[in-house]
Amino acid sequence: MHGLNMNIASYITSIVKRTAPIVLLCVLVTGIATVPASVHAAVAFMQDTEVFKSGTAPATTAVFPTDTTSGNLIVVAASWDSCGDAEITDNKSNTYVAATVKQTLGVICSQIFYAENITGGASHTVTISATSGTVEFIKVVVHEVSGVATSGALDKNASGTSSGASQSVGPVTTATDGQYIFATASEENISNNNFSASGVFTERETADQSGSWQTQTQDYVQPTAGSISATWTASSGSSASTVQMATFFAAVPVSRTMRLRGDVRLRGVRLLGL
Amino acid sequence: MKYIAVSLAGFVCGIGVSVLFPVSHMLTGSTDSSLSGTQLREGIIVTASSDEATFTHPKLRFSLSYPKELQVSEYDEGGGARTILFQKQNEQYGFQMFVVPYGETTITPERIRTDIPSGIVREPTTVVIGDNIEATVFWSESPTIGESREVWFVHDGYLYEVTTYAKLDTILAHILGTLHFSR
Numbered sequence: 001m002h003g004l005n006m007n008i009a010s011y012i013t014s015i016v017k018r019t020a021p022i023v024l025l026c027v028l029v030t031g032i033a034t035v036p037a038s039v040h041a042a043v044a045f046m047q048d049t050e051v052f053k054s055g056t057a058p059a060t061t062a063v064f065p066t067d068t069t070s071g072n073l074i075v076v077a078a079s080w081d082s083c084g085d086a087e088i089t090d091n092k093s094n095t096y097v098a099a100t101v102k103q104t105l106g107v108i109c110s111q112i113f114y115a116e117n118i119t120g121g122a123s124h125t126v127t128i129s130a131t132s133g134t135v136e137f138i139k140v141v142v143h144e145v146s147g148v149a150t151s152g153a154l155d156k157n158a159s160g161t162s163s164g165a166s167q168s169v170g171p172v173t174t175a176t177d178g179q180y181i182f183a184t185a186s187e188e189n190i191s192n193n194n195f196s197a198s199g200v201f202t203e204r205e206t207a208d209q210s211g212s213w214q215t216q217t218q219d220y221v222q223p224t225a226g227s228i229s230a231t232w233t234a235s236s237g238s239s240a241s242t243v244q245m246a247t248f249f250a251a252v253p254v255s256r257t258m259r260l261r262g263d264v265r266l267r268g269v270r271l272l273g274l
Numbered sequence: 275m276k277y278i279a280v281s282l283a284g285f286v287c288g289i290g291v292s293v294l295f296p297v298s299h300m301l302t303g304s305t306d307s308s309l310s311g312t313q314l315r316e317g318i319i320v321t322a323s324s325d326e327a328t329f330t331h332p333k334l335r336f337s338l339s340y341p342k343e344l345q346v347s348e349y350d351e352g353g354g355a356r357t358i359l360f361q362k363q364n365e366q367y368g369f370q371m372f373v374v375p376y377g378e379t380t381i382t383p384e385r386i387r388t389d390i391p392s393g394i395v396r397e398p399t400t401v402v403i404g405d406n407i408e409a410t411v412f413w414s415e416s417p418t419i420g421e422s423r424e425v426w427f428v429h430d431g432y433l434y435e436v437t438t439y440a441k442l443d444t445i446l447a448h449i450l451g452t453l454h455f456s457r
Contacts, residue, residue, distance in 0.1 A: 042384075044377050069431030070333075071354040071375035117354060120431070146377030146431070150354050254355040256372045256389040256435055258418040261361065 043147040043180045043221045043250045046072065048204050049126075050141040052213060059129035060138050068092075068120030073148040073248060075099070076126060077141045077184035077205075079110035079215045084133025086111065090126045092119045099182075099246035100159045110186040110215070110242040112157070117150035139215040141205040145180050149249040155179060162232075162243045166198070169243035170229035178250035179222050183230030186215040187241040194235040201230060222247075317348055317358065331358070334373060334432065338404070339452040341445075344368050366419070369438035369446050376433035381410055381426050389435060390414055395424075403427070404453030413440065425450060 046069070053060035068074070076088050076096065083104050088096035094115040102111045128140045156172035167185065174181075185195045194214075197203035201218035222228055230245045318330045327342035340346075344360040344367070351357055354375040361368035378385070387393060396413040403409050409427035416422045421440035426433065438446040 042377055042382075046377075069375075071431065146375075150375070251353060251375075253385070253388050254351050254353040254374050256374075256437075257349070257351060257357060258416055258437070259349065259357050259359045259361075259370050260368060260419050260437065260439070261364075261366045262418045 043145065043178055043248075045202075045204065045219055046144040046146055048141060048143045048217070050139070050205050050215075052137070052139045054137050054213075056134075056136070058135060059127055060140065061125050061127040062140055062142050064124040064126075064142070064144065067122045068118065068124040068144050069146065070118060070120045071146075071150060072118055072120060073145045073153060073180070074115045074118050074126065075143045075145060075182045075246070075248075076113040076128070077110070077182075077186075077215055077217050077244075078113060078128050078138070079108060079140075079186035079213070079242070080128070080130060080135050080138045081107045081109075081188075082130070082133040082135050083107070083109035084135070085131045086138075087129055087131050088113045088115075088126060089129065090115070090124065092121060092124055094118045099154055100157045100244045103159045103161065103242040103244055105161050105240060105242045106188065108186060108188050108213075108242060110184065110244060112182065112184060112244050112246045114154065114246070114248070116148065116153040120144075137213045139186070139213050141184065141215055141217045143182065143204060143217065143219065145219075145248070147251055148180055149251045153248045154246060155249050156247045157245065158230075159244045160242075161240050163234075163240040165234055166231065167195070167234050167241055167243055168229045168231040169245045171227045172229075172245065172247060173227045174222055174225045174247050176249055177223060177225050179225070180248040180250070181220040181222055181228060181230070181245065182217070182248070183219070183243070183245040184215060184217045185232050185241045185243045186213075187239055188213060195232045195241070196235075198231045198233045199229075315348065317346060319346060329358075329360075335430075335456040337452075337454050337456075338449055340449050366439055367442065369436060369442065369449070372435040372437070373432050374435075375431060376428055377431075378433075379428060381428070381433070385433065390424075403447075403450045405455055407453065407455070409450075429455060 047064060047066055049062045049064050051060050051062040078086055080086055096113045096115045099112040099114050102109050126142045128138055155175050158170045158172050160169050162168055183201060195216040197218040201220045203218045205217040316331060316333055318332065320328045321342060322328045322339055325341060326339045328337055328339050329346060330337040340360055344362050347359045349357045356373050358371040386395060392415060394415045398410055398412040401409055401411050407427055407429060409425050411425045414422045414424050419439055423438050423440050423443045423446055425436040436450065
C-alpha cells in the first residue's frame with residue numbers, strides 16, 4: 001500500500017486476513033454494540049479566559065490561551081458597573097447575543113452572552129464594550145465549549161439575585177439530554193465575599209478579588225433532561241450577588257451521507273450467492 | 275417431459291434477458307438523487323500536470339492531488355459538516371471526504387456507530403498519511419457501494435472520513451500521500 005507507511009509484508013498479511021474476517025468482524029460488532037447508545041454529541045468544556053479592568057476605558061479584551069475551534073460555542077459572563085448597556089465582539093467576526101436579561105444589583109449589573117458555531121483560530125480575543133453610561137469596572141469570563149448545537153443553541157435561562165451562605169438560581173427544566181449548563185455569580189467585593197461551586201457544578205473561574213470586583217463561573221453537562229438549579233457556597237452569607245444561568249442544546253451528530261455512486265454489480269453478485 | 279420443457283423455457287428466457295440487458299448495464303452504478311444537501315463551491319482546483327490536479331480547501335486549509343478526470347463537488351450536510359466528493363462521471367471511480375466538527379481527539383465507538391450503523395470494521399490499522407497525519411484505516415461494508423476502504427483521522431477539531439471503493443484502495447493511498455494541511 002503506497003503512502004500509508006505499511007510495509008509489503010504487513011499489507012500481504014492484511015490481504016490474507018481479508019479472506020477470513022468473520023471472527024474479527026463478530027468481535028468488533030459485539031464490542032461496538034455494547035457501548036451505551038447516545039444520540040447527542042459529547043459536550044465538553046475546552047478552555048476559558050478572563051480579564052478585569054478598572055479605570056475610565058469603556059472596553060476591555062480577553063485573549064484565549066490556545067487556538068479556538070470553528071463550530072464551537074463561546075459563552076461570556078460579563079459584569080460591569082453603572083449598568084448601561086454592553087456588547088460583546090471578537091476578532092473573528094463572530095456574533096454575540098444575550099442569553100439572559102441584564103441583572104442589576106445596586107451599582108453592579110451582569111449578563112450572559114454567547115456566540116454559536118464560531119469561527120475560531122489562533123489569538124482569539126473577545127472584547128466587552130460599554131455602549132452607554134460611564135463604567136469604571138468591567139469583569140469578563142469567557143468559556144469555549146465543544147459539542148453544542150451550531151444553531152438555536154440556547155434552551156433555558158434564569159436570572160436573579162441571591163444571598164446567604166448557600167446561593168442559587170433557577171430551577172429551569174431542560175428540554176433535552178446532554179445540555180451544557182453555564183452559571184455565573186458576581187458581586188462587588190465590599191464584604192470580601194467568596195463564592196465556590198457546589199453540587200454537581202465544576203468551577204472554572206474562581207471568585208478572586210479583582211480589585212473590588214469578582215465574577216465566578218461554573219458549568220455542568222447534564223446527562224438527562226430535567227430540572228436543574230445552579231448553586232454556590234458563599235463565605236460571607238450576608239452579601240448579595242447577581243446569579244445567572246443559561247443552558248445550551250447538545251449538537252445532534254450529523255451522520256455521513258454516502259455520495260459515491262452505488263455499486264449495483266457487487267449487490268447483484270451477492271444476491272446470486274457467487 | 276413437462277418439467278424438462280419448463281426448464282428449457284426458463285433457460286431460453288434467461289439467455290434472452292442477458293442479451294437484452296448487457297453486462298455493461300449491470301456494471302453501471304447509480305447515484306441516489308434523493309440525497310439532500312446544499313452544494314458548496316469553496317474548494318480551489320488547479321491543474322498540476324496532464325494527469326493530476328490539486329484541490330485546496332481554504333476553510334479546512336488542506337490540499338491534495340488527485341486524478342484530474344475526477345469531478346469535484348462539495349455538499350453542506352448541516353451542523354458544520356460537509357462532504358467533498360471526487361467522482362468520475364457515470365463510473366464507480368472516486369472517493370469522498372466527509373468532514374464533521376468533532377470534539378474528541380480519538381475515534382470513538384459511538385462515532386463509528388453513527389456513520390457505519392452495521393458496525394463493520396475489519397482490520398483497523400493505525401497508519402501515517404500525507405503530512406505526518408495519524409489515521410485509522412479499515413475495511414467496511416456500505417449498503418450503497420459495497421465493500422469500502424475507509425481512512426479516518428482527526429485534525430483541528432474535525433473528523434475526516436475518507437471513503438472509496440475497496441478496489442481503489444491503492445489509488446486512495448497514493449492520493450492521501452499528497453494530503454497536506456497548511457498549519
